[in-house]
Amino acid sequence: MGAGDDGREIVISVDAMGGDKGPAAVVAGLGLFMKDRADARILLHGDTATLTPLVAALPVKDRITIIHADDVVQMTDKPAHIVRTGKATSMWSALDSVRDGAAAACISCGNTGALMALSTMRLRRAVGVKRPAIACMWPSLNPSGFNILLDAGADLKADAPDLLNYAFMGASYARNGLNLEGPRVGLLNVGTEEHKGRAELREAHELLLQAQGAGGFTYVGFVEGGDIPSDKVDVIVTDGFTGNVALKTGEGTARLVGKMLRDMFGTNILSKLAAILAYGALKKFRHQMDPRRVNGGVFLGLNGTVVKSHGSSDATSFAAAISQAYDLARMGFTERVAARLATSASFTQGLEQSDDSADPADA
Amino acid sequence: MGAGDDGREIVISVDAMGGDKGPAAVVAGLGLFMKDRADARILLHGDTATLTPLVAALPVKDRITIIHADDVVQMTDKPAHIVRTGKATSMWSALDSVRDGAAAACISCGNTGALMALSTMRLRRAVGVKRPAIACMWPSLNPSGFNILLDAGADLKADAPDLLNYAFMGASYARNGLNLEGPRVGLLNVGTEEHKGRAELREAHELLLQAQGAGGFTYVGFVEGGDIPSDKVDVIVTDGFTGNVALKTGEGTARLVGKMLRDMFGTNILSKLAAILAYGALKKFRHQMDPRRVNGGVFLGLNGTVVKSHGSSDATSFAAAISQAYDLARMGFTERVAARLATSASFTQGLEQSDDSADPADA
Incomplete structure (x- = not known):
């Protein structure tokens, strides 16, 4: 399937902050990724003052919208702490673009535990899923x-x-x-x-x-x-x-x-x-x-596609990870998984849950 | 420490049967291992008719004693089955040489699960050990x-x-x-x-x-x-x-x-x-x-040293594994571990055991 063949626009929400190499590596990766994908548009979450000059230098700058966020999730932050206090972070903001339907997928190279906790909280688990x-x-x-x-x-x-x-x-x-x-x-x-x-x-x-x-x-x-x-x-x-x-x-x-x-x-x-x-x-x-090349863990079992790029991602590896997010978004991956999961539930109905199960109230 | 410096003899009990390559690979491995270790003596357990001609061809044959066993543990045998019915196997016989004090260590390239189950049954767990x-x-x-x-x-x-x-x-x-x-x-x-x-x-x-x-x-x-x-x-x-x-x-x-x-x-x-x-x-x-080169898992937490050589061991790898058994036997390894384990127990006294613990009655 060639990019853009159907005239659709694929919007990806990007957390620009929180990687070990900072936003410059993320923006450089965006440049690599976007040059062959005319249908890709980016919502870039982070500090406007930092991001504006980086984006201005890219030929694809017109397809990138910066969305300001005051705060950044640190690698040392505990997930539970971020869930309580992280509302102003670029990670939270990036996830909310998917939650609100403005973007088809979200990508971040920040703290994995925090990203999973926030993704679960903002996007919710897909029906029938206890553990993403x-x-x-x-x-x-x-x-x-x-x-x-x-x-x-x-x-x-x-x-x-x-x-x-x-x-x-x-x-x-x-x-x-x-x-x-x-x-x-x-x-x-x-x-x-x-x-x-x-x-x-x-x-x-x-x-x-x-x-x-x-x-x-x-x-x-x-x-x-x-x-x-x-x-x-x-x-x-x-x-x-x-x-x-x-x-x-x-x-x-x-x-x-x-x-x-x-x-x-x-x-x-x-x-x-x-x-x-x-x-x-x-x-x-x-x-x-x-x-x-294998950079990018994909979070499965949520109402939305989230890709975790490695914390130490450089431009090349970030471009590889965002390509994954883009491919999955183009295919309507979230909806396809949800349809399969609906079938999965019929096989476990009436099955006893183990004692050590997570709290399923949020599912 | 040079082999044989102290005039002591190191006796190793060997299960000759049960490896994927058969007793010929085991006996060839013995030949490689023994040629530089004048103080090593072997109790070789298995089918006498098969083993006699193999051993006769070795220059070190005088230091090998064949002990007949009718039966062989197969790779597909379930451990629990062998514990009940395996008395005539070469594995059982090899372990009993350590149990009886005739050998300082035992080695086998047979079925790992069966070897662990039989070792635990014949040698018993060391004091304070619930899981070897x-x-x-x-x-x-x-x-x-x-x-x-x-x-x-x-x-x-x-x-x-x-x-x-x-x-x-x-x-x-x-x-x-x-x-x-x-x-x-x-x-x-x-x-x-x-x-x-x-x-x-x-x-x-x-x-x-x-x-x-x-x-x-x-x-x-x-x-x-x-x-x-x-x-x-x-x-x-x-x-x-x-x-x-x-x-x-x-x-x-x-x-x-x-x-x-x-x-x-x-x-x-x-x-x-x-x-x-x-x-x-x-x-x-x-x-x-x-x-x-790294062939040979060592079983720890038993009243005796048991080395498991890989099921597909050839002569070279069997020689490497038996060298490990020999080195540990020379050092009085079983006694040294037992002394340490006695100290370990003092740190867990009064500690609650988890519900999923194995039956400690045998410890």
Whole structure:
């Protein structure tokens, strides 16, 4: 689908503040992103005095509207504190543009916990969702080059109905974000045998077997940590504690290997020469493993699309993340997920909720 | 410490059956391991008819005693089934050599779940231990090249007193297995802030702050998945579900990177030439990342040392794993851990046990 073919305008709400590299990196990323997307318009939330000169320097400045916000969410702010006192922040303001229908998606590189708490408060959970989730792309051996893992850390826990919802939401994301017709969904466990794992996993296993048709995915059963980057599965479902540990362990392992590789190519004159000869291939390799390409966790299970860009995003990685927000907005992703989630609920009706469930009053 | 300097004999009990590659790989591994260790003697458990010709071909055959066992634990056998019916298996027999005091350590490349269940049943838990753990070595940026992670999958859950015990046992293993005087212990969590994570983690955090002196380690606080291969910490403590997922995710990521590297060097004539030039450095790199070097999970918290070698162990990796068993046996590792665990108990006396605790009647 070519951008702008249908004459529609796609409006994205951007929190310009709160990233480690400041608003200059965000605005530079906007410039990269917008130059090939004539139908994109931006609502840019933050300090007007800071943003005005940055935006004025961009060729696409006419498609950017600055909306002033006095305050900024800091990386050290506790989510609960921001929910109580953050009304004047650029993050709050950016989310309210989606809440009010002025924008189709919101993006921020600020504090993840605060963004999830504010998103849940301002946009509300989608019908049937108790725990929203963060979905992230993971480099893999599949043709698209990526798998999707969720929850990557929105909530510490997930019971069986939550995991079922994650499967529905993750499969929707795979269809819309990776163009996969019938994505394969796996449930992360410590073994692939049916009798293994915690009670909520065995219960979720049964739910997924029944619900796969309605969810428009194929359930491949339990998968293990080693399958996350494999081509056996497209969507990996787990609770936010396990997902977050897995994500960071994968990143840490890739960093370790990268360091060993650099050491390797620096060993002696022959290996240095080899590094020069392999320059093109090495560049491609680095590109494949570049965490900036997979930048952007997508919040699922809310009445609106929210993308979290990495706190240390530079212009390139911010452009990648906002492209994701734009693609999902163009596809009417929020509405598509909501339609699927409505089906998911029918599989868990009458099912007992676990004792440790979050307060569902807000759902 | 040179092998055999003190004239002592180190007896290791070996389960010859049950690995994917069969007893030939185990016996070949024994040959590699024993040739430089004149003080090592082996009790080799399995089918006499199969083992006799294999052993007869080894120069070290005089130091190997075959002990016949009719039966073999299969990879597909459920642990509970083996505990009830596995008396005639080579695994059971190998463990009983340690139980009876005939050997100082036991090693097997069979079914992990069955080995843990049988080890717990035959050797019993050490005093004060409710949940034994599997500790594994993880390639890292530390000078030794390794960090220790536990529990890598013995039990799905761990409460605060379990995590405290893991810290004591892991620190002992770091002192004895990595020669670290005062190892640094970290608790795996989804953030490093004190208020983050599950209740049992915050409780364990407090216990570790108090107990670090008595445990002979430095507690560095919460660590994240990305820190597992780092030089910020030597021992990473977590529950068996999370540890198993992290371990397999790390292995999967390393495999993905390895595949991408191979593809990279095969891209074109220049990169192929580069691969030839970098041959020595690449070989060193492969050696560093070779999972066979870190083969061997050690079971901690039992009255005896048990090493689990990988199911697909070849001769090289089996030799590496049995060397670990030998080193720990020489050091009197079981007794040293037991002495530490006795101190650990004093920190959790009067502490409430969580509702989901395992049956401690067997402790």
